[in-house]
Amino acid sequence: NAGVTQTPKFRILKIGQSMTLQCTQDMNHNYMYWYRQDPGMGLKLIYYSVGAGITDKGEVPNGYNVSRSTTEDFPLRLELAAPSQTSVYFCASSYRQGSGANEKLFFGSGTQLSVL
Amino acid sequence: QKEVEQDPGPLSVPEGAIVSLNCTYSNSAFQYFMWYRQYSRKGPELLMYTYSSGNKEDGRFTAQVDKSSKYISLFIRDSQPSDSATYLCAMGSGGGADGLTFGKGTHLIIQP
Numbered sequence: 001n002a003g004v005t006q007t008p009k010f011r012i013l014k015i016g017q018s019m020t021l022q023c024t025q026d027m028n029h030n031y032m033y034w035y036r037q038d039p040g041m042g043l044k045l046i047y048y049s050v051g052a053g054i055t056d057k058g059e060v061p062n063g064y065n066v067s068r069s070t071t072e073d074f075p076l077r078l079e080l081a082a083p084s085q086t087s088v089y090f091c092a093s094s095y096r097q098g099s100g101a102n103e104k105l106f107f108g109s110g111t112q113l114s115v116l
Numbered sequence: 117q118k119e120v121e122q123d124p125g126p127l128s129v130p131e132g133a134i135v136s137l138n139c140t141y142s143n144s145a146f147q148y149f150m151w152y153r154q155y156s157r158k159g160p161e162l163l164m165y166t167y168s169s170g171n172k173e174d175g176r177f178t179a180q181v182d183k184s185s186k187y188i189s190l191f192i193r194d195s196q197p198s199d200s201a202t203y204l205c206a207m208g209s210g211g212g213a214d215g216l217t218f219g220k221g222t223h224l225i226i227q228p
Contacts, residue, residue: 107159
């Protein structure tokens with residue numbers, strides 16, 4: 001059982017380039033999330049998904065896009081990379097049923113991205 | 117006023133000491149309280165999960181929630197060098213789909 005798998009682990013981009021951060025989970029979780037973590041700033045939610053075909057913006061969505069075509073995969077797309085997007089990106093998943101909360105997030109190991 | 121306040125540290129203590137980590141919050145809607153542990157260059161992992169006020173114990177770890185004061189704590193007894201990590205508190209209201217609100221994390225160092 002691999003849990004949440006993120007690729008790549010490290011990446012350097014030039015300003016204006018684009019890339020996709022991959023995330024896949026094998027726990028059959030319905031909820032998936034993308035966070036970014038900047039030094040001393042905690043985790044900020046970029047986008048989230050409550051199920052296949054449904055996505056919504058989080059706190060800091062500008063400059064990013066997501067899609068959720070399957071339960072397992074939740075890729076994050078960076079268009080026109082900017083230095084402000086230098087950060088560590090974490091994908092997470094959880095299982096929630098109905099209106100109750102079961103907000104126990106399972107995180108991937110992260111992608112360290114530098115935009116130069 | 118930020119929703120969740122957490123002292124970033126670093127907090128350095130000798131091996132065997134009792135460690136106290138704390139967070140305060142302002143949103144009365146928070147009902148679920150968690151502590152995540154994050155080792156360097158790794159993703160956060162869930163350490164403790166509590167609902168409502170009171171204490172919850174798991175081995176050397178005790179999570180405490182005081183909703184009236186909007187204050188949560190994590191105690192680590194008999195601290196070990198392997199406990200050196202960043203500890204993030206996290207909170208949720210249960211009503212929204214957009215995940216949790218995290219503190220900035222406290223960097224803990226246990227000196228052998």
